[in-house]
Amino acid sequence: MRSLLPPGSDPDLTQTYAYPADLSRPWVRVNFVSSLDGAVSVDGVSSGLGSPADKAVFGVLRRLADVILVGSGTARAERYRGARTPTIGRDTPPPIAVVTGSASLETDLGLFTDTAVPTIVLTTAEAPADRRAALREAGGDVVELPDLRVPTLLGELDRRGLRRVLCEGGPGLHGDLVAAGAVDELCLTLSPLLAAGEAGRIARSAAGVEPEDMTLHSVLEEDSTLLLRYHIRHSSEHL
Numbered sequence: 001m002r003s004l005l006p007p008g009s010d011p012d013l014t015q016t017y018a019y020p021a022d023l024s025r026p027w028v029r030v031n032f033v034s035s036l037d038g039a040v041s042v043d044g045v046s047s048g049l050g051s052p053a054d055k056a057v058f059g060v061l062r063r064l065a066d067v068i069l070v071g072s073g074t075a076r077a078e079r080y081r082g083a084r085t086p087t088i089g090r091d092t093p094p095p096i097a098v099v100t101g102s103a104s105l106e107t108d109l110g111l112f113t114d115t116a117v118p119t120i121v122l123t124t125a126e127a128p129a130d131r132r133a134a135l136r137e138a139g140g141d142v143v144e145l146p147d148l149r150v151p152t153l154l155g156e157l158d159r160r161g162l163r164r165v166l167c168e169g170g171p172g173l174h175g176d177l178v179a180a181g182a183v184d185e186l187c188l189t190l191s192p193l194l195a196a197g198e199a200g201r202i203a204r205s206a207a208g209v210e211p212e213d214m215t216l217h218s219v220l221e222e223d224s225t226l227l228l229r230y231h232i233r234h235s236s237e238h239l
């Protein structure tokens with residue numbers, strides 16, 4: 001792997017992707033992989049877009065995070081399980097926090113059966129009581145929030161001291177974060193593929209969201225895969 005911005009070879013990924021020090025609020029980093037023509041999945045999952053370089057960065061981003069935030073659509077489609085490798089400086093991996101209004105997650109997902117730390121389920125008391133109970137029974141740390149708006153979600157992570165947030169999608173949750181102006185940083189892998197098909201893009205929301213200006217922070221390259229790191233302009237002073 002080489003770094004195109006700043007120029008160099010064999011970049012230190014831990015350094016390249018370090019979170020700002022001494023965070024006083026949750027810092028939302030979003031990580032996605034996309035084809036060149038903007039597909040977020042091939043046959044409904046992201047694995048067809050991956051590459052060794054993307055895997056390497058994906059792993060480093062997880063090791064730098066306090067928590068991995070995902071929407072339930074991604075947890076289901078990608079058959080999520082718990083993260084394996086401890087966060088750097090800790091002896092446990094980051095918990096996965098799943099956002100779900102319906103609490104409709106299978107209890108045989110690795111999120112519940114194959115995890116070193118309890119999966120946090122961010123839901124509300126509106127979700128059916130039997131589903132919430134089943135997820136608790138399966139070992140989930142089920143949190144009934146007053147609502148699932150972005151400030152409420154991030155407030156809960158902040159309350160737990162989980163400020164280095166890594167959102168792994170999907171497009172629905174990412175769209176909510178963008179619409180709320182809550183994304184600090186986007187790590188985007190561009191895979192050297194044209195995928196066409198019916199896959200969506202990396203963020204989806206209702207119309208009318210004000211586009212955010214982003215600033216390019218770093219670019220890595222390996223085997224025609226580009227690994228881009230952008231931050232929202234107003235967050236740039238922290239980096």
Ligand SMILES: NC(=O)c1ccc[n+]([C@@H]2O[C@H](COP(=O)([O-])OP(=O)(O)OC[C@H]3O[C@@H](n4cnc5c(N)ncnc54)[C@H](OP(=O)(O)O)[C@@H]3O)[C@@H](O)[C@H]2O)c1
Pocket residue numbers: 031032033034039040041044045046049070071072073074075077078099100101102103104148149150168169170171172173174176204
């Ligand atoms: N290429 C990549 O890097 C990448 C990354 C992630 C996902 N993906 C792909 O994206 C697809 C999944 O997309 P998706 O949009 O369904 O995923 P998603 O954003 O993970 O899930 C959306 C669902 O999560 C719950 N949810 C999320 N935010 C919520 C909120 N603020 N309030 C209430 N509920 C909320 C809702 O479901 P319930 O209320 O029913 O639980 C919602 O329907 C899959 O094909 C996956 O492979 C690709």
